[in-house]
Amino acid sequence: MITPADTPKTVKLNILRQDTPDSQPYWQNFEVPCSESSNVTSLLRSISANPVTAQGTKVAPPAYEASCLEEVCGSCTMVINGRVRQACSTLIRKIQAQNPGEPITIEPMTKFPVIRDLVVDRSRMFENLKRIKAWIPIDGTFNLGPGPKITPEEQEIMYPLSRCMTCGSCLEACPQFTRDNAFVGAQIFSIARYYNMHPNGQKDKDARMEVLMGDGGITDCGNAQNCVKVCPKDIPLTESIGVIGRAATVYSIKKFFGK
Ligand code: SF4
Ligand code: FES
Structure with missing residues (x-):
């Protein structure tokens, strides 16, 4: 002690x-x-x-x-x-x-x-947040009324994800994230998972998945799992990587059949 x-x-x-x-x-x-x-x-x-x-x-x-x-x-x-x-x-x-x-x-x-x-200069992280539309789309200058409900079970999953402070620790520890490649890293996968779960954020899910399946996206993750060890907010990053990987498969099948 x-x-x-x-x-x-x-x-x-x-x-x-x-x-x-x-x-x-x-x-x-x-x-x-x-x-x-x-x-x-x-x-x-x-x-x-x-x-x-x-x-x-x-x-x-x-x-x-x-x-x-x-x-x-x-x-x-x-x-x-x-x-x-x-x-x-x-x-x-x-x-x-x-x-x-x-x-x-x-x-x-x-x-x-x-x-x-x-x-x-951490602007690469903030640019990537923009690319995946890491926000809730709310349009109009009038009262839109109460937002859609989020169940306590969904809140249990979403709250830990919302604690990300874009510090970059997970990217610093990741061997796949280098200064000269396009890999977006664990933080972006976890934030995308959050917004894909949100009832309003789901409106941009397809656009988000297009980015996550493009250059520097989910297929570039080498599963080193260093990210989760250094995240100061104990965000379940490897779980988020798994969720986004499965979402990418579903999205690809959906796209193949033109849905
Ligand atoms: S280490 Fe954790 S808090 Fe920091 S950017 Fe990565 S996910 Fe967010
Ligand atoms: S000053 Fe904000 S995290 Fe340290």
């Missing part, structure tokens, strides 16, 4: 930095004060307030993203001690307990283009 007494007074951070999207990355080391409640984001904030390396050199503050600070927005996702996770919910005392006294390594995600330091 980790106790407050296990919290080190200072902690060493090795941060992989990159000044521009095209420049070479380089490591910089920092040593910063740490408290029982410190997390990676709070230490990055301390460094920004006093950006001096462990060797005493004043440098530019490391760039990083953070918004909600409670593992809801996904913007602070980065690779910490070799594992993709959210900086705001990564407690220092927990990761130091695994490697006492060792520096903590902090790197940007590798599957998305680096903009600067720990900030990456």
Whole structure:
């Protein structure tokens, strides 16, 4: 069990930095004060307030993203001690307990283009959400009345799927998802499953299935199952991949018979 007494007074951070999207990355080391409640984001904030390396050199503050600070927005996702996770919910005392006294390594995600330091361009995920029409179509400027009912059984399945925060952890861990291919990844399959289940979202199901069966779609999944191990929201991603795989088969048969 980790106790407050296990919290080190200072902690060493090795941060992989990159000044521009095209420049070479380089490591910089920092040593910063740490408290029982410190997390990676709070230490990055301390460094920004006093950006001096462990060797005493004043440098530019490391760039990083953070918004909600409670593992809801996904913007602070980065690779910490070799594992993709959210900086705001990564407690220092927990990761130091695994490697006492060792520096903590902090790197940007590798599957998305680096903009600067720990900030990456995750727009590929958002573009893919647009491609699968990840929304509920509601048209008109008048009152449409109550929406269709969703049963408690359907809610049980849909609620966990709705927790996706587009953090990209599942894609970072996936060997099939690379910077130069078109694979959409587990997140998109799971979100598509959600909208295919929704009574209004079903209106766009065929268009969604066309994307999921096209280039970079469901047939490119190699079933490595890394995605489900790193998802911070415990979303049943491999189950969603199975559901979309079966939906693709049904859709193909339907299309073959012109229905
Ligand atoms: S499915 Fe999980 S790991 Fe993937 S983007 Fe959504 S929350 Fe992040
Ligand atoms: S700041 Fe939103 S998930 Fe970390």
